[in-house]
Amino acid sequence: MWHLTLAQARAHRARLALTLVAVVLGVTFVTGSLALTDTSQRLFEDQFRTATAGVDLTIRDSAAFDSAMGVEVERDPLPAGIVDTVRGVDGVADAAASAVGQGLLEVDGRPAVPAGPSVLSSWSPAPFGAFDVREGTEPTEDGDVVLDVATARTYGVSVGDRVTVRADRTGTLRVVGLAGFGTQDGLADSTVALVTLPTAQRLLGLGDEVTQVQVVAAEGVAPTDLQEAVGRRIGTAFDVATAQDTVSAGADAARSRLAMIRVMLLSMAGAALLVGGFLIANTFSIVVSQRSRELALLRAVGATARQLRTSVLGEALVLGAVGSAIGTVLGVAAGYGLRGVAASFGVALPDGGLVVAPRTLLVSLGVGVVVTVLSAVGPARRAARVAPVEALRESRTAAPSRRRVAAGAVAASVAVAAVGAALGGAGVALVAVGAVAVLVALVLLGPALAPSLARVVGRPLGAAGVTGRLARESAARAPRRTAATTTALAVGLALVAFMTILGQSVKASSAGTYQDVVSADLVVESARAEMLGGLSHDVHHAVEDVPEVAVVSRVRYGHWKDAGATSALTAVEPETLGEVASVDMVAGSIDALADGGVVVAADEAAERGVEVGDMLTMTFARTGDQDLEVVGLVDERDAQALATGYLVSMETYAEHFTEDVDASLLVALADGVSVADGERAVADALTGFPTAAVRDLAAVAQARAAAVDEILGLVTVLLLLAVAIALLGITNTLALSIVERTREIGLLRSVGTTRRQVAWMVRWEAVLVAVLAVVVGVALGAGLGAAGVRALSGSDPVAVSWPVGRLALLVLVATAAGLLAGALPARRASRIGVLAAVARR
């Protein structure tokens, strides 16, 4: 039997080729996503491992948690004297202090802005430091700097040049050497400036303090034993970590940073596989119906229903395995390409050799095989139902069973109810239920609805004459084929329409909210994509000093933890916020923040069941668990404009956070100053701060919208892959149906239909299927999109904005693509000779 399966797969390889493409594309996506994120993870881990090689313990100020949302928390500095204390501990061979922080590098007056951090660190010789001098010397005097080889190469810096480093203070330094990091030329997506400890302390504004102390254990002393001994000596105010702890903490941060992009890429791979599944099911259905006489013959000579089922599934297994294998290989190659995609999402991934974990191979192969085999289950069951007498008579198509229609109707009702409820304000979960129900209803009801839908939508085809009518009837007479092809394309298009509507609405609402709430004339923000922003005090002071400026109100962000879950908060200046923003309070007052406490968004407060006067326990990295009094409740949309649902004062922030950078400055201009003049004046004041950018409110709102657009655009491009697979499905299905209709087409030719007419008949059918899919897909996408927007906007409904232009474009593109998809089958059909009608096979 296995032999027969293989022989079948070989014999039908042309028919299965496009199906194979669908499997390959889906699997490629999965493999690529996994390989890429694994590689990045590995490279980050390697980096941490190299950084701590040779060091047994690292001592830093203690923190309640190491990182939040992929960002490592900043810690307070340590007194320098701690090095001598640590050296005195039994079992310590040596200890060294270092100062590490952020320092923007400027070459020839132009800032060198990497995708990742700008590292400024004191030079530590081996074994403490992981950098080794490749050229020149190490920094020995104040004013010396060593850059990493990669940065020097990128920005054209050589030994002897001068560069500027901007940290807490700014210094112009002489490049005395270039260094490598282990076998690498530098850190991934970073610039590294290495200076003497005093220079680092001066530039970072540490005084005589340091940021960490590294310890090497004496021969034969276990790091964990030493960790305990050192901890006992210096007390709990400090955090003593083994090299292993440090590596795993860094890896954790990297992992959560990568989690988002991984989920995003994998869900798009899922969409491609879903559409591919329809294509596979369709191809197998057609192949089975074309082989019905052969299957009947097999049944007649004694094949059991189970044997035929197994045979078809076996064929799917072979196809799935081959497709997955090819897809996996291609996916590894595509991993590099996806790096660019990730960069556009604002996730910088390091370069380097690709990591292909066994898990990646297993998942990719498994997913491809499982999807293919599952998609073939329906056709396999149909194959098993072929009656042996059919070998001897012409086969006919069965009408969809009543049970199937009933089940489909149930699914459709569930879908309508769920979407209706979501539109009425129910939760996001119901939208998901609705989406699944829609899919099920589409699959079950498709064959029953296809004939009438095809006839209605295909009405205009009558204008194309007899070829158009024939095309319409051909689509209507093969309901299963038409339904499956349409569903695959409709699902792809529905996803695109859904994302477009969702994105457009989110964009419109967030821009609207921002402009409703923030009334500042100008906004100063970091031009770099940093999660917490990156404006130093100097920026704040410089803007304050501009005569045209009346008020500057600072905004900061920070992370805190709540029973393990990471949340964000916004720090504001209550005394000036009122002059640059109109924040609606539901209860209490924002001014009360001046005396400490926290203002919570109304919806978050309701979820937690807290009211004004209650205490909220928040865990901060620097100070651990703290009880803050809830002093006010803010309207949740206004909270959104300030980015988080928790507001504290700058003083409270300074108490609990080491981070000392502003995310944005909200600027109100003095009376009588025009926005343009004010912007010019502020921009002039900021010339010394290359990463600070000033914009008026409209530009800021637009930039926020542009960010949504960028993600939306990328998601759409990736989803179009699913649409492309579905179009392949039209080509494949029609090409296969031509084989089935050889006699019919031969007959048409024999009664005088020209080749051109036959070709147009096939093309019209392709267009009809595409338009049908557009109608169904866009309608479903629009319904689910509207429901999604409502569900996501909570108690305060966001208006659904309809991207009419984009949707119209989608309709046009899909129709044209349908025409294109019909080209190959049309050619094939037009080549069928007149004799085919009379000749028996």
Place this chain on the structure above:
Amino acid sequence: MTTTLLPATRTVAAEARAVVKTYGKAETEVRALDGADVRIDRGRFTAIMGPSGSGKSTLMHVLAGLDTVDSGQVRIGDTELTSLTEDQRTLLRRERIGFVFQSFNLVPSLTAGENIALPLTLARRRPDPAWTDRVLETVGIAGRLGHRPSELSGGQQQRVAVARALVARPEIVFADEPTGNLDSRTGDAVLGLLRHATGELGQTVVMVTHDPAAAAHADRVVFLVDGRVVDELDDPTSAAVHAATARLGAGKE
């Protein structure tokens, strides 16, 4: 293996009794079999004849367990078919029955040899080499076993089909218009083969045909009209079959 049975001790290989089979519903109902009775003797070559629409093909399908009946009994050896499930009938076909159809007898993706072995492969049975050799020698296609059906002539394809029907050593071989698509010379060769299978190999063969010349190769001819057996002829000659056909099918064919 070539035990020749004496006429007096002939046993029944298959039997249909008062079989009724209808297709369609209400006005479009067609009574394909209307109380058909027939006995198939073991070791003989029986031809079922009748005009188009007489129900001869349906009778064969019913006897072979390819199709079910509305009422009546059908027996293969001692097995009553009407009480069997579809899967049981499949197993019965696999173990005890061989088929030769008019066309589309072979699986296009398998070679001739693989097609012949198909019933054994499906049943996971080991072929009996001596028997297989004998069958292949009889049908005379030993040199073309590696070819695919598309590379064989119509006559060769039917020989492969006959070999496939014989290889599992079934109790009965059913042939449905086996010469329908062949020219008369090739057709004669295939009929000779079936004849040989009954004589030399001791097979029971049932053939459905509308061709009197083909029916004349049989030991016995059963005539069907309107779903009933109306006449029988033992050791027919071509002329006798012609005469009977003319008598029964007047105005029908």
